[in-house]
Amino acid sequence: MTKKELIVLEDLLGTNKKIAADIRAALGARGILAVNLMSSPGAGKTSLLERIVERLKPRARLAVIEGDIETERDAERIRAKGVPAWQITTGGACHLEAKMIGKLLPAVDPDIAFLFIENVGNLVCPASYELGEHLRLVLLSTPEGDDKPKKYPKAFTTSDVLVLTKADLLPYLPFDVEKAKHEALELNPRLKVFVTSAVTGEGIEPLIDWLVERRGSLAGHA
Amino acid sequence: MTKKELIVLEDLLGTNKKIAADIRAALGARGILAVNLMSSPGAGKTSLLERIVERLKPRARLAVIEGDIETERDAERIRAKGVPAWQITTGGACHLEAKMIGKLLPAVDPDIAFLFIENVGNLVCPASYELGEHLRLVLLSTPEGDDKPKKYPKAFTTSDVLVLTKADLLPYLPFDVEKAKHEALELNPRLKVFVTSAVTGEGIEPLIDWLVERRGSLAGHA
Numbered sequence: 001m002t003k004k005e006l007i008v009l010e011d012l013l014g015t016n017k018k019i020a021a022d023i024r025a026a027l028g029a030r031g032i033l034a035v036n037l038m039s040s041p042g043a044g045k046t047s048l049l050e051r052i053v054e055r056l057k058p059r060a061r062l063a064v065i066e067g068d069i070e071t072e073r074d075a076e077r078i079r080a081k082g083v084p085a086w087q088i089t090t091g092g093a094c095h096l097e098a099k100m101i102g103k104l105l106p107a108v109d110p111d112i113a114f115l116f117i118e119n120v121g122n123l124v125c126p127a128s129y130e131l132g133e134h135l136r137l138v139l140l141s142t143p144e145g146d147d148k149p150k151k152y153p154k155a156f157t158t159s160d161v162l163v164l165t166k167a168d169l170l171p172y173l174p175f176d177v178e179k180a181k182h183e184a185l186e187l188n189p190r191l192k193v194f195v196t197s198a199v200t201g202e203g204i205e206p207l208i209d210w211l212v213e214r215r216g217s218l219a220g221h222a
Numbered sequence: 223m224t225k226k227e228l229i230v231l232e233d234l235l236g237t238n239k240k241i242a243a244d245i246r247a248a249l250g251a252r253g254i255l256a257v258n259l260m261s262s263p264g265a266g267k268t269s270l271l272e273r274i275v276e277r278l279k280p281r282a283r284l285a286v287i288e289g290d291i292e293t294e295r296d297a298e299r300i301r302a303k304g305v306p307a308w309q310i311t312t313g314g315a316c317h318l319e320a321k322m323i324g325k326l327l328p329a330v331d332p333d334i335a336f337l338f339i340e341n342v343g344n345l346v347c348p349a350s351y352e353l354g355e356h357l358r359l360v361l362l363s364t365p366e367g368d369d370k371p372k373k374y375p376k377a378f379t380t381s382d383v384l385v386l387t388k389a390d391l392l393p394y395l396p397f398d399v400e401k402a403k404h405e406a407l408e409l410n411p412r413l414k415v416f417v418t419s420a421v422t423g424e425g426i427e428p429l430i431d432w433l434v435e436r437r438g439s440l441a442g443h444a
Contacts, residue, residue, distance in 0.1 A: 008230050040263045041345045041374060042366025069346065071373050092376065094316065094346035121374070122346050123263045124291065124316035143365035143388065144264025151293050152263060152343070154314065166365065172394055 016129055019098035023105065023132025027115065033215040034115045036131050038155055039139035041121030044165040046074045047198035048139065049116055053083045056208050060113040060215075065104060067096040067120045074118060084109065095125040098132055113215055127154040134218060135211075137161040142169050146180035149187055156187045161194065163207065168197040238351055241320035245327065245354025249337065255437040256337045258353050260377055261361035263343030266387040268296045269420035270361065271338055275305045278430050282335040282437075287326060289318040289342045296340060306331065317341060317348040324354075335437055349376040356440060357433075359383040364391050368402035371409055378409045383416065385429065390419040 027034050037045045046066075053062055064085040066074040075087035086107065088100050096119050108115065117133060119126040138159040140148055143166060149156045156162065162184050164177060181193050192210065196203035249256050259267045268288070275284055286307040288296040297309035308329065310322050318341050330337065339355060341348040360381040362370055365388060371378045378384065384406050386399060403415050414432065418425035 005230050005234065008227050012227065040343070040366075041370055042262060042363070068373050070375055073369060073373065094344070120346065121262070122316070122344055124342065124344050125347065141264070141365060143363060143391065144262075147293075147295060148263055151290050151295065153292055169365065169391070169394060172391060 013128065016098050019102055020130035020132040023098055023102055024130075024134060026105075027132060028134065028218055030110055031215075031218065032110075032112055032115050033135065033211070033218050034117065034131070034133045035211065036117045036119060036126075036133035036136045037139065038119045038123070038126045038136065038159070039121065039141070039165075040123045040144060043121070043139045043141040043144065044198055045118045045121070045139055046077055048163065048165060048196065048204075049118060050077060050081060051198050051201065051204045052116070052208060052211075053078060053081050055204065056114065056211075057081070057083060059212065061109065061111060062114045062116065063108050063112045065101065065108075065115065065117045067100075067118055069093075069120060090120060093120070094122050095120050095129050096131055097129050101131050114211070123148070123152040123155050127158050135160045135214060137163055139163045139165050140180060140184075141166045142173050142175040145174075146176045146183070149180065149184040153187050156184050156191065159188065159191060161207075162191045163203075164193070164195045166197060166199075167195050167202050168199045235350065238320050241324055242352035242354045245320060245324055246352075246356060248327075249354060250356065250440055252332055253437075253440065254332075254334055254337050255357065255433070255440050256339065256353070256355045257433065258339045258341060258348075258355035258358045259361065260341045260345070260348045260358065260381070261343065261387075262345045262363070262366060265343070265361045265363040265366065266420055267340045267343070267361055268299055270385065270387060270418065270426075271340060272299060272303060273420050273423065273426045274338070274430060274433075275300060275303050277426060278336065278433075279303070279305060281434065283331065283333060284336045284338065285330050285334050287323065287337065287339045289322075289340055291315075291342060312342060315342070316344050316346075317351050318353055319351050320353050336433070345370070345374040345377050349380050357382045357436060359385055361385045361387050362402060362406075363388045364395050364397040367396075368398045368405070371402065371406040375409050378406050378413070381410065381413060383429075384413045385425075386415070386417045388419060388421075389417050389424050390421045 078085035300307035
């Protein structure tokens with residue numbers, strides 16, 4: 001990277017960080033817990049969200065922001081669950097940025113308890129851009145392989161939670177859950193780990209209970 | 223994106239394209255077919271390459287360049303097959319660039335017939351950077367879902383070949399091969415499609431035969 005490129009990138013990241021801090025503070029003051037979901041394409045972010053929103057909806061008001069390069073497909077899947085969802089299509093950009101979230105916020109019901117933001121499917125770039133979230137979840141699906149944390153470290157070092165997805169496929173794969181956990185925890189010992197399946201529902205309730213608890217401590221401090 | 227950012231990006235892409243064109247011409251003149259493999263993390267690029275190199279090695283001289291954010295793991299897997307491999311670790315960057323390949327080329331045996339380049343696992347950014355390849359392969363693994371081509375279109379519109387991987391998992395997944403093919407071909411009708419499994423070996427021989435044929439026509443024109 002040339003010096004000029006580096007300066008432009010640093011400007012961009014600095015501005016993004018400031019906007020993100022403002023969003024985080026504004027949402028926190030309202031008792032809204034913002035959750036940023038990151039993963040490779042097809043690791044199961046939308047499927048996990050479908051399971052979360054259908055179980056969390058009777059307990060709390062929710063909204064979802066979906067990020068994708070193209071198509072409204074993911075927002076439509078969430079709306080089909082009766083939860084308001086906005087689709088951001090980046091038109092090529094490989095990650096969401098805080099300003100995209102900031103633009104949408106005036107449209108979001110201010111009385112929600114949870115705002116879920118599904119990032120563009122990419123295990124690299126989204127890790128560098130805070131969106132104003134209180135919690136960052138990185139998903140790793142079992143078919144991707146248990147060697148991924150150290151190959152894509154930033155997604156794991158910057159996250160609060162590791163959600164192993166597609167646990168229902170474990171019988172057909174060489175994926176070693178303990179190895180993947182161990183590798184992720186070596187990078188980031190404060191990661192909270194959940195093993196889940198959107199097909200069988202495994203691990204979804206514990207994850208929801210934990211999110212509710214986290215939201216409780218947020219509201220308590222507001 | 224601001225105007226300044228856009229100018230820096232255009233400079234970068236323009237310079238990359240020129241370096242890539244030089245690499246392509248130099249390799250082509252020597253009868254070396256260069257193949258760039260792109261996909262999401264964990265879609266099976268290295269596993270596909272393992273199957274290709276063990277079967278192609280008795281027929282032709284090969285070399286492999288592996289791209290990753292961190293770790294030498296993939297190059298080690300290829301070397302274990304008795305094929306020379308170089309690892310480029312980008313240290314954070316989300317794609318390979320032509321200049322990285324250019325720096326390595328003096329070390330590569332000039333009498334090889336095939337140079338395989340495995341890009342960083344990312345279905346977005348690598349699509350914008352030519353590396354001097356003659357053929358670009360995009361891999362889509364069955365667990366990622368059949369809806370991915372239109373959500374990540376550039377990887378599919380800029381590729382010559384679509385390799386559907388992990389076909390052995392089809393009995394356990396809702397993946398519709400015809401739907402995925404159809405969606406990819408709508409984006410790019412000239413895509414050649416192979417359905418493969420690195421576990422069962424399905425589709426590997428037809429892919430190798432096709433690569434050998436493509437290399438033959440390259441040598442014929444050199």
